[in-house]
Amino acid sequence: xxxxxxxxxxxxxxxxxxxxxxxxxxxxxxxxxxxxxxxxxxxxxxxxxxxxxxxxxxxxxxxxxxxxxxxxxxxxxxxxxxxxxxxxxxxxxxxxxxxxxxxxxxxxxxxxxxxxxxxxxxxxxxxxxxxxxxxxxxxxxxxxxxxxxxxxxxxxxxxxxxxxxxxxxxxxxxxxxxxxxxxxxxxxxxxxxxxxxxxxxxxxxxxxxxxxxxxxxxxxxxxxxxxxxxxxxxxxxxxxxxxxxxxxxxxxxxxxxxxxxxxxxxxxxxxxxxxxxxxxxxxxxxxxxxxxxxxxxxxxxxxxxxxxxxxxxxxxxxxxxxxxxxxxxxxxxx
Amino acid sequence: xxxxxxxxxxxxxxxxxxxxxxxxxxxxxxxxxxxxxxxxxxxxxxxxxxxxxxxxxxxxxxxxxxxxxxxxxxxxxxxxxxxxxxxxxxxxxxxxxxxxxxxxxxxxxxxxxxxxxxxxxxxxxxxxxxxxxxxxxxxxxxxxxxxxxxxxxxxxxxxxxxxxxxxxxxxxxxxxxxxxxxxxxxxxxxxxxxxxxxxxxxxxxxxxxxxxxxxxxxxxxxxxxxxxxxxxxxxxxxxxxxxxxxxxxxxxxxxxxxxxxxxxxxxxxxxxxxxxxxxxxxxxxxxxxxxxxxxxxxxxxxxxx
Numbered sequence: 193x194x195x196x197x198x199x200x201x202x203x204x205x206x207x208x209x210x211x212x213x214x215x216x217x218x219x220x221x222x223x224x225x226x227x228x229x230x231x232x233x234x235x236x237x238x239x240x241x242x243x244x245x246x247x248x249x250x251x252x253x254x255x256x257x258x259x260x261x262x263x264x265x266x267x268x269x270x271x272x273x274x275x276x277x278x279x280x281x282x283x284x285x286x287x288x289x290x291x292x293x294x295x296x297x298x299x300x301x302x303x304x305x306x307x308x309x310x311x312x313x314x315x316x317x318x319x320x321x322x323x324x325x326x327x328x329x330x331x332x333x334x335x336x337x338x339x340x341x342x343x344x345x346x347x348x349x350x351x352x353x354x355x356x357x358x359x360x361x362x363x364x365x366x367x368x369x370x371x372x373x374x375x376x377x378x379x380x381x382x383x384x385x386x387x388x389x390x391x392x393x394x395x396x397x398x399x400x401x402x403x404x405x406x407x408x409x410x411x412x413x414x415x416x417x418x419x420x421x422x423x424x425x426x427x428x429x430x431x432x433x434x435x436x437x438x439x440x441x442x443x444x445x446x447x448x449x450x451x452x453x454x455x456x457x458x459x460x461x462x463x464x465x466x467x468x469x470x471x472x473x474x475x476x477x478x479x480x481x482x483x484x485x486x487x488x489x490x491x492x493x494x495x496x497x498x499x500x501x502x503x504x505x506x507x508x509x510x511x512x513x514x515x516x517x518x519x520x521x522x523x524x525x526x
Numbered sequence: 527x528x529x530x531x532x533x534x535x536x537x538x539x540x541x542x543x544x545x546x547x548x549x550x551x552x553x554x555x556x557x558x559x560x561x562x563x564x565x566x567x568x569x570x571x572x573x574x575x576x577x578x579x580x581x582x583x584x585x586x587x588x589x590x591x592x593x594x595x596x597x598x599x600x601x602x603x604x605x606x607x608x609x610x611x612x613x614x615x616x617x618x619x620x621x622x623x624x625x626x627x628x629x630x631x632x633x634x635x636x637x638x639x640x641x642x643x644x645x646x647x648x649x650x651x652x653x654x655x656x657x658x659x660x661x662x663x664x665x666x667x668x669x670x671x672x673x674x675x676x677x678x679x680x681x682x683x684x685x686x687x688x689x690x691x692x693x694x695x696x697x698x699x700x701x702x703x704x705x706x707x708x709x710x711x712x713x714x715x716x717x718x719x720x721x722x723x724x725x726x727x728x729x730x731x732x733x734x735x736x737x738x739x740x741x742x743x744x745x746x747x748x749x750x751x752x753x754x755x756x757x758x759x760x761x762x763x764x765x766x767x768x769x770x771x772x773x774x775x776x777x778x779x780x781x782x783x784x785x786x787x788x789x790x791x792x793x794x795x796x797x798x799x800x801x802x803x804x805x806x807x808x809x810x811x812x813x814x815x816x817x818x819x820x821x822x823x824x825x826x827x828x829x830x831x
Contacts, residue, residue, distance in 0.1 A: 238654035238734035246708055247662070249643070253700040254669055257677035257684075264679055274683040277780045315574075322571055325563035332569050334815030338824075342764040342809040346785045347802035351581045353682075354795060362584070363602045398578055406825035426561065447671070456674035457766040459625040462785060476721070481675055481766075487636065489770065493725070494679055501676045512671065524529060 199390070212513035249406035258505075265499040282498035288487075296475055297483035300385065304460075304479060305453030313445055317438075320404035321430065334405075337398030349391050349462040353378075353392035357389045378464055384477045393458045394453075400445050410436060417518050434439055447515055454504060454511075457481035480504055576690075582806070589613065590801035596795050599766045608796060616787065616800035621775065625783040626808075632697050632768075632779060633761040637754045640704040645750055650713025653724060669705035684811055686805050690774035699769050701761055707753055714744070714749035714826065752823025755816055759809055780805045 265284055267277040288294045322331065340348065355362050356377035364374045377387040411434065419429050435442075456479045460471045469486035472477025478486070480500065488497030563571075590609035591602055619622065651654070651663050681700055690696040719742065727737050743750075768779045774776060778786070785795070787801045 231733075234734050236656070239650040239654040239659070241734075242654070242738075243651035243662060244649040246703070248704045250665075250669060250705075253681065254672070254677065254703045254723070257680035258672060260680035260683075261676055264683075269683075274686045319571070319574055322563065322567045323537045325561050325567055327563050327567075327571075331818055331821065333575055334821045335813065336575045338813060338817065338821065339578050339582060339810065342758075342759060342813045343582060344764050344781055344784075345807045345808045346763075346781045346810075348581065348785075350784070350798050350802045351585045351588075354799070355581065357586070360597050360599055360601060365600050368599075374584060394577070394581065398574075402529075402821060402824050409825075450671055451671055455675050457675070460771075484675055494682070498679050502775065504673070505676050508671065508673070 221435070232266045237302045261501050261505075264495055265502045267495050267498075269494040271489060271494055277495075280495060284493075284496045285503070287496060288499055288503070292477065293475055293483060296297045297478050297480045298478060299452060299472075300471070300475075301456065301481075303475065304385050304389050304392075304456060305450065306390040307386060309446070309449040309453055312393045312397050313400060313442070313449065315393075316319050316400035316445075316478055317404055317442075319401040320408055321434070323367070323401065323405045324408045332400060332468070337401060340395045340397075344396065345391075345458040348395055349459050352387065352391045352394070353463060353465070356390075377432060377514070378471060379476070381474070381476045382470055384463070388456075388459050388477050391463075392456070396449070400449075403445060404438065404441060407438050411437045440519070443515065443522070444521055447511075450511055452510065454508060455481050457485065461485070527692045529540060537596050543789075561706060576666060581812070582803075585799050585803045585806075586658070589616075589803050590798055591796050593795055603736065609800075611794050612800035613804060613816060616797050619797065620787050620801045621778060622783055622801065623781065624806055625778045625780045628694060628777060629762055629780045632694055632701070633758045636761045637697050637757040639700045639702050640707045641750050642705030643702070644753060645710045645715075645742065645746050646738065647708045648713075649715055649738065649746070651712040652715040653721065654721060666705045666708050669703070670690065670709065677760065678767060678770060688769070692772055696771045697764075700767060701764065704757065708755050710756075711746065711749060715746060717800065718749070719745045748819075749823070749826070752819055752826070755812065755820055758814070762809060771800040 219473065266279045266280060266282070268284075308423075319337070323330065327333070347495050356364075358364060358376050358378065359376060362375070363377070368374065375383050377383050415433050415437070416429055419433050424432065446504050458478045460479050460482050461468060463477060464472050467473060469478075469490045471480055471482050484497050484500040487500060566752070581613075586609070587602055588596060588606055589612050591606040592608055595602055595606060597633075647666075651659065677700070685691060685696045688696075723741055724737060727741050734738070763780045763781060764779070767784065768782050772778050772782050784801045784805045786797075787798045
């Protein structure tokens with residue numbers, strides 16, 4: 193590749209060179225060599241120039257904070273004096289592992305994660321399947337179902353707090369019409385988790401449906417054609433053609449949703465505005481993200497909050513490894 | 527799957543069917559994954575669409591009422607008389623004027639910077655060969671997986687040390703790291719920018735910066751627009767970090783300001799809804815105008831190589 197550039201740049205002078213006297217030609221040679229050296233330097237180093245702004249920012253505001261959180265988790269740091277650190281060894285970790293609310297928050301995060309992710313992705317899959325039909329006004333549906341994605345978490349959560357109100361909320365009113373008793377969506381252990389999950393589901397189902405739809409449209413038509421020629425019903429085509437082709441995409445959305453669920457914060461924080469960081473009076477919907485905030489910013493122990501953050505990090509790494517193993521298995525089997 | 531049947535090309539005129547099984551097969555084969563939707567499909571879609579917009583619609587209804595009416599059953603299903611009063615009060619109480627200005631600055635600066643930096647890096651990853659490219663790209667993808675909670679504590683320490691509490695640069699700077707943007711632009715440029723064009727510019731003696739300016743930016747423009755809008759939406763709605771470093775009365779972003787409306791033991795529900803509505807309105811307008819492009823962008827980003 194470099195040799196080609198040598199002869200190519202600068203192109204206009206090349207043809208004129210032979211007609212010139214020998215002295216001028218030597219000058220020309222030197223000039224050309226200099227240009228091409230600059231040219232090669234440019235080709236070799238410009239990629240690094242192009243990626244360096246991103247990586248510099250990443251080092252300063254991504255990697256460094258991530259590592260420093262690990263360092264801070266081994267220290268006692270108070271919110272009131274965040275720059276004074278004293279060595280604490282693993283004491284922050286033993287403290288949080290001894291705290292029942294840590295395990296409660298871990299359990300809540302897992303439960304809310306499951307009941308928000310699983311129905312969300314299944315519905316998204318169904319909606320995407322329908323959107324993949326020939327439709328009138330298909331763009332309209334796609335845009336409208338993105339409206340929840342455009343709504344901020346704060347606005348969405350505040351509306352759902354009202355809709356889920358125990359005494360005057362619309363959802364309980366509707367349940368009453370159908371003959372059910374009023375549900376205490378804020379204080380009940382399970383229903384509060386369902387309510388918080390509903391906000392997540394509402395905001396993200398349409399978005400995930402679009403991602404599935406994109407993947408469905410990339411499936412080659414002849415796969416369906418040959419399945420249809422074999423007499424496969426639409427349902428069988430969905431099970432045997434669509435789902436297997438979507439595997440990588442499904443895996444991708446599962447990973448992204450898992451990460452999203454692990455960092456759930458604003459929804460539970462705002463779902464009971466007065467209890468705030470405790471996630472309901474009995475901590476019934478306190479997530480790890482909220483627990484971290486409570487330890488760091490309400491109880492003012494930044495060191496302990498860092499230990500929570502790193503514990504979350506380790507959990508995510510384990511999830512990542514599991515995901516890697518599963519995706520390798522899937523690739524091997526197909 | 528039987529191997530004896532040969533597949534007809536998509537545009538071939540189907541021969542007259544010979545038997546029932548064959549006919550059914552061909553009919554489905556023509557449609558493939560592109561069946562016409564039946565009434566049930568439309569019903570499900572319409573129901574889903576209604577569920578998607580209803581909470582937003584009801585936000586406006588609740589904002590047009592007052593506490594007394596919201597504490598009655600059945601809940602209101604249509605607008606009352608207070609909408610504009612409540613919007614006005616929410617605007618003043620939640621410091622929304624300043625909040626809108628702040629959020630526009632934060633989201634605008636972040637989006638512009640992220641779009642430009644992501645295009646540069648995305649181009650390098652998509653089209654240039656350099657040592658360490660694979661490893662660096664892995665880092666980019668790994669970065670997308672790191673939740674912000676893992677970073678906020680040291681960032682908070684930095685902000686405290688620099689005395690940046692309540693200042694916008696404290697929100698802007700950490701938001702400039704967008705691995706998603708790099709990934710998104712790389713995916714787009716791989717297929718949208720033919721190698722021959724870059725080669726041709728190179729043969730003409732163009733420097734890398736000229737290639738960026740005259741070849742890459744023009745080719746990347748549609749993706750840059752979409753990435754800009756997606757980033758704007760995301761930064762506009764960002765909650766955790768602004769919530770930690772900005773205070774509601776100091777120098778809030780819209781999200782921080784609106785979250786503050788919900789506190790207190792007898793909150794004015796209509797007022798909260800008015801604030802929630804105002805905070806979302808600009809984005810809904812963006813989606814109303816550019817919805818098609820945003821949908822296309824999300825779908826484009828989804829098909830990864």
